[in-house]
Amino acid sequence: xxxxxxxxxxxxxxxxxxxxxxxxxxxxxxxxxxxxxxxxxxxxxxxxxxxxxxxxxxxxxxxxxxxxxxxxxxxxxxxxxxxxxxxxxxxxxxxxxxxxxxxxxxxxxxxxxxxxxxxxxxxxxxxxxxxxxxxxxxxxxxxxxxxxxxxxxxxxxxxxxxxxxxxxxxxxxxxxxxxxxxxxxxxxxxxxxxxxxxxxxxxxxxxxxxxxxxxxxxxxxxxxxxxxxxxxxxxxxxxxxxxxxxxxxxxxxxxxxxxxxxxxxxxxxxxxxxxxxxxxxxxxxxxxxxxxxxxxxxxxxxxxxxxxxxxxxxxxxxxxxxxxxxxxxxxxxxxxxxxxxxxxxxxxxxxxxxxxxxxxxxxxxxxxxxxxxxxxxxxxxxxxxxxxxxxxxxxxxxxxxxxxxxxxxxxxxxxxxxxxxxxxxxxxxxxxxxxxxxxxxxxxxxxxxxxxxxxxxxxxxxxxxxxxxxxxxxxxxxxxxxxxxxxxxxxxxxxxxxxxxxxxxxxxxxxxxxxxxxxxxxxxxxxxxxxxxxxxxxxxxxxxxxxxxxxxxxxxxxxxxxxxxxxxxxxxxxxxxxxxxxxxxxxxxxxxxxxxxxxxxxxxxxxxxxxxxxxxxxxxxxxxxxxxxxxxxxxxxxxxxxxxxxxxxxxxxxxxxxxxxxxxxxxxxxxxxxxxxxxxxxxxxxxxxxxxxxxx
Numbered sequence: 001x002x003x004x005x006x007x008x009x010x011x012x013x014x015x016x017x018x019x020x021x022x023x024x025x026x027x028x029x030x031x032x033x034x035x036x037x038x039x040x041x042x043x044x045x046x047x048x049x050x051x052x053x054x055x056x057x058x059x060x061x062x063x064x065x066x067x068x069x070x071x072x073x074x075x076x077x078x079x080x081x082x083x084x085x086x087x088x089x090x091x092x093x094x095x096x097x098x099x100x101x102x103x104x105x106x107x108x109x110x111x112x113x114x115x116x117x118x119x120x121x122x123x124x125x126x127x128x129x130x131x132x133x134x135x136x137x138x139x140x141x142x143x144x145x146x147x148x149x150x151x152x153x154x155x156x157x158x159x160x161x162x163x164x165x166x167x168x169x170x171x172x173x174x175x176x177x178x179x180x181x182x183x184x185x186x187x188x189x190x191x192x193x194x195x196x197x198x199x200x201x202x203x204x205x206x207x208x209x210x211x212x213x214x215x216x217x218x219x220x221x222x223x224x225x226x227x228x229x230x231x232x233x234x235x236x237x238x239x240x241x242x243x244x245x246x247x248x249x250x251x252x253x254x255x256x257x258x259x260x261x262x263x264x265x266x267x268x269x270x271x272x273x274x275x276x277x278x279x280x281x282x283x284x285x286x287x288x289x290x291x292x293x294x295x296x297x298x299x300x301x302x303x304x305x306x307x308x309x310x311x312x313x314x315x316x317x318x319x320x321x322x323x324x325x326x327x328x329x330x331x332x333x334x335x336x337x338x339x340x341x342x343x344x345x346x347x348x349x350x351x352x353x354x355x356x357x358x359x360x361x362x363x364x365x366x367x368x369x370x371x372x373x374x375x376x377x378x379x380x381x382x383x384x385x386x387x388x389x390x391x392x393x394x395x396x397x398x399x400x401x402x403x404x405x406x407x408x409x410x411x412x413x414x415x416x417x418x419x420x421x422x423x424x425x426x427x428x429x430x431x432x433x434x435x436x437x438x439x440x441x442x443x444x445x446x447x448x449x450x451x452x453x454x455x456x457x458x459x460x461x462x463x464x465x466x467x468x469x470x471x472x473x474x475x476x477x478x479x480x481x482x483x484x485x486x487x488x489x490x491x492x493x494x495x496x497x498x499x500x501x502x503x504x505x506x507x508x509x510x511x512x513x514x515x516x517x518x519x520x521x522x523x524x525x526x527x528x529x530x531x532x533x534x535x536x537x538x539x540x541x542x543x544x545x546x547x548x549x550x551x552x553x554x555x556x557x558x559x560x561x562x563x564x565x566x567x568x569x570x571x572x573x574x575x576x577x578x579x580x581x582x583x584x585x586x587x588x589x590x591x592x593x594x595x596x597x598x599x600x601x602x603x604x605x606x607x608x609x610x611x612x613x614x615x616x617x618x619x620x621x622x623x624x625x626x627x628x629x630x631x632x633x634x635x636x637x638x639x640x641x642x643x644x645x646x647x648x649x650x651x652x653x654x655x656x657x658x659x660x661x662x663x664x665x666x667x668x669x670x671x672x673x674x675x676x677x678x679x680x681x682x683x684x685x686x687x688x689x690x691x692x693x694x695x696x
Contacts, residue, residue, distance in 0.1 A: 003224060007216045009033070010162035010209075012122055014216075016134055018224045027139025027226070031131040035119035037067075040131025041112045044141045048106035048232050053292040057098055058110045061089040061128055063365050067118045073363055083364050087399045089113075089125045092149075093132050096178035096186035099510050100144045104235040109141060118365050120165040126151050129178070130213065137217055140226040144512065147185060148213035149178040150206040154194065159205050165366065175199075175505075177206035181214055183513020187493075190407040193457075193501035196523050203519065236293045240286050244297060247279050248272055253301045260314030262344055262433050262483065263386065269294065299488040306467045306476055306485075313484050314343075321462070321480040321529055326442070326541035328450040335553040336451025338541070340443035342533075343482060344433035349443035351425045351451040353553045355599040357589045358422040374413055375424045376406035378440055384429040401437040402427070405461075408441045408496035408504040409448070412456045419454055420556050420597050421549075434482035435463035437506075441496045442538060449542050452549035458538060459503055460530040461496035464522040465489040472515050477522055479529050491518075495526035499534070554587075556599045557606055563594040565617040571645045576616070579644035584609040612643040620648070620686045622679035625695055630671045633663050640675055640688065650675060654689035 002020035006013055015032040022028035025041040049056050063086050064079060065072050072079055082090070093111065101109070113128035129149040137146040153163035154173035163171055173194050178186035184207055191199065256268035273294050280286045286293075305311040310318055322343030331337035336351035360372040378401040382389035394402070405427065413423070425447055427440035438461035445459045465481030468474065468490050478485055486492050492508040502523075507514075514522075549555065561569065569590065570577045577588055586600035586609045596613060600606045615626065628640035628648070637651040650673075653659075655666050667673070674695050675688040690696060 005216070005220050007212075009213065012162075014127075014130070016131075016220060018138065018220065025135070025139075026141050027135040027137070029131045029134040029138070031127045031134075033119070033127045033130075034122035035117055036122040036124050036127050037115075037117035038124055038127045038131050039112075039114040039116060040128060040135045041110075042132065042135040042139045042141055043110050043112075044139075044229075045108040048234060049108055052106060053234075053289075053295070055098065055101055055103075055105055056108045057094065057101065058108070059090045059094040059097075059132070060110070060112045061086045061093065061125070062112070062114045064115055065363075065365070067115050067124070068365050070363075083362075084399055084403065085125075085364055085366070087396050088403055089128065091396060091400050092125070092176060092186070092188055093129050095188075095508055096147055096149070097132065097136065097143075097145075099185065099512060100147060100180070102142050102144075102231070102233075104233045105142060105231055106234045107141075107231060111136065115365060122164070123151060123162065123168075124365060126162060126176075129176075134217055134220060137221050138225045140229045142228045142231060145180070146214050146217040146221065147178055147180050148210040148217065149176060149186075150209040150213070151176050152202045152206050154191075154198075154202065159202055161205070161209055169369075173199075173202060175202050175206065177203050177210065179207045179210035179214070180513050181211070183515060184519060185509060185513045187505050187507040187519075189502070189505035190410065191502050191504065192411045193498050193503060195501045196527055199502050199505070200520055200523060204516065234289075236289050236296055237286075240289065240293050241297065243280070243286075244276060244293060247276060248297070250301060253297055254305060257298050257301055257484070258305070258311070258313050258315070260316075260343075265313070265484070266386075269298065298484075302484060302488045303467050306478070306489075307469050307474070310476060312478065314482065318476060319479045319525065319528075321532060322482070324533060324537040326446060326537045328446055328542045333552050335550045336447045336449075336453070338443045338446035338450055339430075340439050340446065340538075341431075342435075342439055342442075342480065344431055345436055345439050345482075346429075346431040347436060347439040347443040348428045348430055349425055349440065349447040350428070351423065351444075351447040351453070353421045353423060353451060353453070353549060355554065355556060355587050355589050355597060356416065356420055356422050357587070373416065373422050374406065374410060375422075376402050376409070376427070376440075376444060377424070378402035378405065378427045378429070378437070380429045380432065380436065384432040384436075401440065404437050404494065404496075404504060404506050405440045405444055408461055409444055409455070409459055411503045412459055412498065413448075414454050414456070420558050420595075421453075423448070423453060432483070434484075434486055435480070435492070435494065437461070438463050438494055438496065441504075442533060446538060446542050449545040450550075451553065452546040454545045457498040457500065458534050459496055459498055460533045460538060461494060461504070462526050462529040462533060464491070464493040464495070464525050464529075466491035466493070466509075466514075466518065466522070468511060473517075475518060477518070477525055479525050491522070493522040493526065495523060495530070497527065497530060499531065552601075554599045554601055555603065555606065556597050557610060558595060558597050559610065559613070561594045561596055561613070561617045563592065566590055566592075566594060568616050568645065569596070569613055576645035580609050580612050583644075584612075588613075615643040616646050620677050622677055624677040625674060625693060626677070626688075627672060627674045630667050630669055630673065633667060633669065635663070638663050638667050640673060642675075648675065648677070648686060648688040650688045650690055654678075654687070654691055657691045 017030035027042040152175040153160035153171035172192040325341040441461035465478035584605040628642040632639040676693040
């Protein structure tokens with residue numbers, strides 16, 4: 001017999017069924033939030049995976065289209081690879097939970113979330129986040145939880161806890177916060193320039209709600225939780241550390257790692273490792289864990305120097321940003337380009353503009369989001385870190401970094417009415433040594449401005465790091481962390497924004513949460529740094545968007561027509577609109593509300609296409625003058641085409657002022673003539689005249 005637990009969460013009922021389904025998993029929670037249903041499971045291997053020095057955690061978020069009553073498109077009719085939303089949700093589930101597993105645990109763990117039904121009132125992503133936390137908490141897998149997650153929206157200055165789909169669409173804030181009993185452990189946000197103080201208030205509003213959920217989880221664990229299983233520790237033996245220190249002193253390790261050139265540091269560590277391998281050649285057990293031991297030795301050295309002496313590996317002050325450089329227009333013929341360099345991190349961004357019809361179509365569980373007009377893609381080739389690896393396409397990290405930069409810039413983009421383009425920016429990582437996603441945000445902003453996209457404000461981003469000691473008040477915040485400080489530190493707190501407020505946050509930590517002073521300090525430090533970056537680096541390169549789009553970019557002109565006339569412009573089976581496109585070479589998009597966009601690079605061709613469209617939608621009335629082409633000659637007159645699909649008859653008596661016997665005596669197929677509408681004849685048909693047109 002299964003057990004069911006319920007609580008009221010943000011005005012809706014959250015129900016968790018335990019031992020109802022998936023009983024062979026280590027832990028399973030059958031989640032119901034409103035009518036949203038998600039099965040969350042947690043499984044672990046019996047033994048650690050051999051030959052690895054990391055915790056092998058896999059998180060899956062599976063979107064099944066039957067959850068919203070859809071059949072997948074395409075020939076296969078099965079769900080394919082994970083959508084971008086699924087990948088991002090998996091990452092948000094992973095980030096708060098990973099630090100809560102034992103650091104020396106090497107058993108494979110998989111958290112799987114199967115979305116089976118979606119209620120627009122209740123987020124399936126949030127339901128999966130809670131489900132994974134509960135599944136692990138009740139399982140026998142070692143875990144220092146529980147943890148809980150809450151989403152916060154902001155509408156008309158009021159915070160909304162766990163907003164529904166419609167509220168999320170209209171919200172100025174999309175914030176996700178995960179917490180343990182004492183501390184915040186994960187923050188993810190997209191915001192419409194929300195001030196720092198208001199953002200902090202929202203974070204801790206979510207933290208309060210998380211405590212209610214944790215109390216609910218505690219009750220479930222008390223009644224259904226399994227005893228945590230024993231595991232084989234993969235910690236480095238303490239005697240190995242002592243032996244290493246006898247060969248490489250702390251002073252020698254400090255000298256090896258404290259340099260501002262990544263390649264020099266890596267070579268120093270390579271030499272130390274080779275020296276230790278030679279010393280321990282007869283001890284296979286120690287050789288197996290030596291790389292991890294050297295890593296831990298580096299980590300302890302760097303953390304000690306930062307925490308006790310405020311000394312950073314590259315010699316910078318705690319608040320100092322690495323050398324900055326920015327330039328635009330480095331790539332010819334593209335619509336916009338910019339390069340941003342911060343120390344040994346370098347990103348080149350290229351912007352491409354296209355008609356709205358090139359917007360990305362989205363086939364997912366969100367019924368309200370079917371297309372995406374702005375796309376930011378991020379690439380991380382192996383050469384950027386001096387490695388050799390075959391490219392297999394973007395992984396989860398690349399998708400996550402691209403989404404973060406995209407979220408950072410969305411609030412400042414012009415509306416479709418203001419700028420009727422689809423926009424794609426691509427960040428190419430040329431060199432990487434810490435926080436390429438924030439460099440990507442800076443380069444993307446400049447690339448958009450260089451392309452002539454009228455963004456509302458400049459956006460910059462920076463990452464703040466952290467090294468903690470033994471007490472809550474023993475910590476050091478680091479502005480602009482490089483790779484080594486990210487690897488060996490406790491936090492990667494990325495914040496983007498304008499001079500007004502925050503547009504995006506992503507926080508990764510390796511410890512069991514942050515105190516409020518650390519959160520407030522990191523947000524304040526990031527604001528100070530991004531102001532510096534904009535004022536000293538980005539604005540000198542390009543201070544504002546260019547007034548016109550690049551000469552190689554397509555030009556778009558919009559007009560609005562009566563929606564009832566759309567069929568006339570399109571024609572039967574698209575015959576009319578295709579004729580205009582074939583003749584002029586432009587691209588034409590028409591929305592259901594009558595907005596017509598004409599896109600092309602030739603101004604004359606665009607004007608011609610617009611003229612055709614305006615002619616087609618203009619009703620004939622007496623006195624209207626039109627120019628057309630002779631397309632057919634009959635004994636009784638000539639048919640004139642004013643635009644594809646729009647014709648009129650000029651009777652033979654209305655061609656010349658003098659009498660003519662044959663139409664061919666005056667007109668030839670293909671002639672261009674001007675006609676005036678005479679109104680309707682006795683048969684109710686419109687008639688036209690060449691001889692009565694005053695413009696002839």
